[in-house]
Amino acid sequence: MNNCILAIDQGTTSSxxxxxxSLGNKLSVGQQEFTxxxxxxxxxxxxxxxIWRSTVASCRNALESASITAEQIRCIGITNQRETTIVWDxxxxxxxxxxxxxxxxRTSDYCEELKAQDLEETIQQKTGLLIDAYFSAxxxxxxxxxxxxxRERAEKGELAFGTVDCFLLWHLSKGRSHRxxxxxxxxxxxxxxxxxxxxxxxLEIFDIPASLLPTVEDCAAEYGECDAEFFGSAIPITGxxxxxxxxxxxxxCFSAGxxxxxxxxxxxxxxxxxxxxxxxxxxxxxxxxxxxxxETSYAIEGSIFMAGATMQWIRDGLKLIEQASxxxxxAEQTSEDLSVYLVPAFTGLGAPYWxxxxxxxxxxxxxxxxxxxxxxxxxxxxxxxxxxxxxAIEADGGTxxxxxxxxxxxxxxxxxxxxxxxxxLEVLRPELTETTALGAAYVAGLQAGIFExxxxxxxxxxxxxxxxxxxDDAWREKQYDGWLDAVSRTRTNFIDREN
Numbered sequence: 001m002n003n004c005i006l007a008i009d010q011g012t013t014s015s016x017x018x019x020x021x022s023l024g025n026k027l028s029v030g031q032q033e034f035t036x037x038x039x040x041x042x043x044x045x046x047x048x049x050x051i052w053r054s055t056v057a058s059c060r061n062a063l064e065s066a067s068i069t070a071e072q073i074r075c076i077g078i079t080n081q082r083e084t085t086i087v088w089d090x091x092x093x094x095x096x097x098x099x100x101x102x103x104x105x106r107t108s109d110y111c112e113e114l115k116a117q118d119l120e121e122t123i124q125q126k127t128g129l130l131i132d133a134y135f136s137a138x139x140x141x142x143x144x145x146x147x148x149x150x151r152e153r154a155e156k157g158e159l160a161f162g163t164v165d166c167f168l169l170w171h172l173s174k175g176r177s178h179r180x181x182x183x184x185x186x187x188x189x190x191x192x193x194x195x196x197x198x199x200x201x202x203l204e205i206f207d208i209p210a211s212l213l214p215t216v217e218d219c220a221a222e223y224g225e226c227d228a229e230f231f232g233s234a235i236p237i238t239g240x241x242x243x244x245x246x247x248x249x250x251x252x253c254f255s256a257g258x259x260x261x262x263x264x265x266x267x268x269x270x271x272x273x274x275x276x277x278x279x280x281x282x283x284x285x286x287x288x289x290x291x292x293x294x295e296t297s298y299a300i301e302g303s304i305f306m307a308g309a310t311m312q313w314i315r316d317g318l319k320l321i322e323q324a325s326x327x328x329x330x331a332e333q334t335s336e337d338l339s340v341y342l343v344p345a346f347t348g349l350g351a352p353y354w355x356x357x358x359x360x361x362x363x364x365x366x367x368x369x370x371x372x373x374x375x376x377x378x379x380x381x382x383x384x385x386x387x388x389x390x391x392a393i394e395a396d397g398g399t400x401x402x403x404x405x406x407x408x409x410x411x412x413x414x415x416x417x418x419x420x421x422x423x424x425l426e427v428l429r430p431e432l433t434e435t436t437a438l439g440a441a442y443v444a445g446l447q448a449g450i451f452e453x454x455x456x457x458x459x460x461x462x463x464x465x466x467x468x469x470x471x472d473d474a475w476r477e478k479q480y481d482g483w484l485d486a487v488s489r490t491r492t493n494f495i496d497r498e499n
Contacts (some may be wrong), residue, residue, distance in 0.1 A: 005445050006062070006073045007437040008344055009242065010164050011082045012101065012265040013312070015054040017062040018437040019073070022450050023032040023461045026434060027068075030061030037098060042105035042347060042356075044080070045098035046088035046452065048086045052171050056230055060277060063231060070233035076172075077239035077444030079246035079436055080164040081265075082187045085139035087150065087212070089160050090141055093175055096159065097147050099167075100139040103347045106140035108356040114138075119205060126192045126199055127288025131153060132354055134303070136163060137206040143257035154209045162211040162419060163188070164218050165240045169223055172237065177224030180214045182291040183242040191216070193277060193288055196296060211261075218291045219245075220447035239444030243436050244268040244301065245289055246480065250435030251404040252458040253289075254297075259400045261389075261437065264407035266350070267307035267382055270299045270390045271398050273480070282392040283352040291444070301381065302389030302400060304350040307382045308408055320371050324408070330372040331379055331414045337478070340364040341384075341486035342377040352392040353487070362488045374392075382409060383419045384483040390423055402426040413465075420467040422476055427467040 003022040010016075014033040018026055032054040037045040064072065083102035100106070111131045114120070118133045127137055139162055144151045153159050162170065166180040181276045185191040185198075190208065192199040195471075198213055219225065223237040242247060244262055245469050248270045253261040256274030270289065278300045290301035294396040306313075309347060311324045321327060345358035362374065390400060403425050409415055410433050432438060445451045 002072050002414045003074050003450055004068060004072050005441040006059060006076045006263070006439040007444070008059065008076065008078045008168065008487060009243070010051060010055055010078070010168060012081045014102070016437065017055070017056045017058040018434060018441070019062050019066045019068070019213065020438065020441045024438065024441070026432060028056035028066035030060045030122075031088065032058050040106070043345070044103040045484060046084070046101055046212040048088070048095040048099040048167060051099065052168065055168055055202035059231060062438060065209060066296040070231040070235055073235050074450060075236050075238040075444045075448040077241075078166070078168055079241050079440035080184070080195045080218050080244040081271060082184060082244065083134060083136050084164050085136045085143070086164065086167045087143050087159055087169070088167065090158055090160050090175070093171060096150055097143050099164070100440035102134060102143070104139065105133045105347055105356050105446075107133040107142050110138050110141065112146050114205070120479040122190065122203070123286055124200065124279070125442065126202060128186070128188050128193050128279070129191050129361065130285065130354055134350070135189040137202070137208065140208050140212070141206050143310060154212055157211040159212060160214070160216055165242070166214050169237060169240070171228065172225045172226040172487065173224040178214045179217050179218055179223050179240075181219045181221070181240040181242075182288045182296065183219060184240070185216045186288040187242060193286065193298070196291070211419065218294065219443045220292055222447070237444075238447035239440055241290065241443050241469070244270055245299070246439030247406050247436045248272065249290055250437070250438070250439030251406060251430065252461045253404065254458060257401065258404070259430065260406065260435075261386060261402040263307045263405065263415070264436075265307065265309045267304035269302045269386060269393070271400060273298045273300055277401055278396065278398070280396050281391070281430050282395045283354055284389070284392050284396060285351070288495070290443070300393065301336070302392060302397065303496060304382070304385045304389070305347050305350045309345040309408070310342070310381060312335060312377050316376055318374075320375055327375050327379055328412050328414045332378040334376040338373060338376055338380065339482055340369055340373045340376065340377040340407065341483055342381045343486050343490045344378070344381050345490055349487070349491075352388055353491070355491055357490050361486070363486045363489060379412070379415050380418060381424045382415060386419060387422050387480055387483070390425070400425060403430055404428045404430065406430065406433045416467045422470045422480065424476060428463060429465045429467070431462040431464040484488040
């Protein structure tokens with residue numbers, strides 16, 4: 001039991017900690033939800049110190065649940081909600097403003113100004129990313145411009161920036177380590193994914209002082225040490241990786257052509273492209289899949305803002321269900337040819353549309369429509385958006401032979417079957433769907449010597465259930481055409497209202 005790994009999985013709605021043994025078996029889980037703040041339309045914030053406190057509490061709960069002590073933990077791996085932006089005081093460690101969450105759209109107008117300056121091609125070539133409020137750079141710029149004294153303090157070197165992984169590392173190490181990994185750096189829009197360095201031209205475009213930035217490491221590296229104060233004994237921190245890349249790592253998508261889709265708060269489909277950076281012509285993202293021993297593997301990614309978050313809205317906003325698990329039974333009672341469509345553009349639409357102005361809409365309601373139809377439309381919106389991503393990947397020349405799935409919604413058999421039906425693909429669900437935390441454990445364990453190779457890790461992947469398409473092309477075409485029509489109406493109607 002002295003080879004256990006503590007994986008911190010800091011997500012958008014909760015902080016989680018999982019303990020794995022040296023075989024990759026899950027021993028325990030600790031979890032604590034935290035507050036979502038919506039101060040203005042399209043704004044999403046977190047209290048970074050609440051994230052920190054919930055993370056520590058989750059780790060302590062996991063240790064207690066597993067009945068082990070910190071001395072039995074060989075190493076810590078951290079995975080995190082990406083792009084979420086925190087700027088803090090180097091002296092006190094306190095944020096100068098709330099964490100601006102990846103879903104936040106407040107910088108959309110600023111991003112449009114950058115596009116108007118014809119900067120998108122330059123930025124996309126360097127970072128693999130489109131100009132969008134989704135990424136960290138425009139959020140940092142907003143903080144420096146809108147928080148009194150922030151720019152002056154940043155230029156004096158008094159402030160630090162980090163995504164959530166970096167912020168947690170800073171506090172776990174008591175300010176001794178200001179580092180991030182290549183996957184998280186690749187989502188800031190300040191990191192050149194070809195040179196694997198912070199880019200001076202990008203810093204100039206976004207008007208951000210380099211003194212704010214952390215050192216970028218491989219995913220498996222010596223990040224520092226968790227101070228003994230927190231869990232009773234000092235523990236090496238040997239792995240960091242962004243949540244979607246962590247899920248791909250936990251799914252053992254180590255080779256070009258392997259793909260995974262994670263259904264958490266949002267939905268993220270990653271296709272490993274090996275050592276090649278694939279520049280999308282269909283508004284997908286090129287990103288770092290992982291970096292080990294100085295060697296970078298890349299991926300092409302499609303990002304959907306609302307997946308599990310849509311069901312959270314169905315539960316907490318509309319109160320149509322008491323628990324998300326109730327949705328599967330309701331969906332099973334609904335017509336196979338459902339013509340009700342929910343477009344969950346609550347914070348705009350992600351890939352491949354990248355439309356920050358679109359807003360949520362519900363289409364196709366009749367007098368026969370009720371709770372089960374609306375709930376089912378919410379579930380199916382995740383499948384339709386996944387189809388959008390697959391269509392874009394195939395248009396870019398990518399080929400997905402099968403799809404490995406994970407995240408909370410992957411446990412919903414109805415959704416996974418409909419996903420297979422719509423994509424006309426084999427959908428593979430592993431025995432352990434906690435693949436995000438598992439990926440963090442794997443990278444940390446590689447550095448700590450618990451695992452020797454990617455081949456050893458790949459052998460640990462085990463299939464739980466295989467879903468195969470049971471519908472014909474006519475059904476697929478009819479259902480997907482209805483979705484495309486709903487999306488088109490959503491975007492057009494918003495534009496018409498504004499004009």
